[in-house]
Amino acid sequence: MTRISCFSFLLLLTSSCSINENAFSNTEYSYCDIEHLKIGCSEIFDINQELYYVFIYSSGCYYCKQIEGSIVEVALKSDDLFYFVEYTDSISIVNDVEFTIGANSFNDFAILGTPTLIKIERKILKLNIAGSSEIAKIIEPHLFS
DSSP states (O other), X not given: OHHHHHHHHHHHHHHTOOSOTHHHHOOSOOGGGGGGGBOOGGGTTXXXXXXXXXXXXXXXXXXXXXXXXXXXXXXXXXXXXXEEEEOOTTSEEOSOOXXXXXXXXXXXXXXXXXXXXEEEETTEEEEEEEXXXXXXXXXXXXXXX
């Protein structure tokens, strides 16, 4: 009886996910396709644009690989500017990134982990989210527009 209950719970949990699976299924693109959009971590706040996104990933990260094709497709096809940063130890990792909202320099910047998507507007950090599911919620409208 316990096995059935566990199975039912897992079935309910997986079927209630509101993320469109297509946000994770694109394998047509890879990080190799965005070499021209890669920047160093110290350059995150130095881009001379009004509004742009920065995707921080690690080549060995399972969740970064899971969303790789979709985030690269959005970067190449959307009107929004995207840049990519490969994670290094010089990027601080913290348990709460709420304090980073409003940051305007790399010294005041931190992430929860990889993958992370940040939005910078007028050199001020406006969004700092981590995790492939949360990032998929942001990029999904770009994939299907």
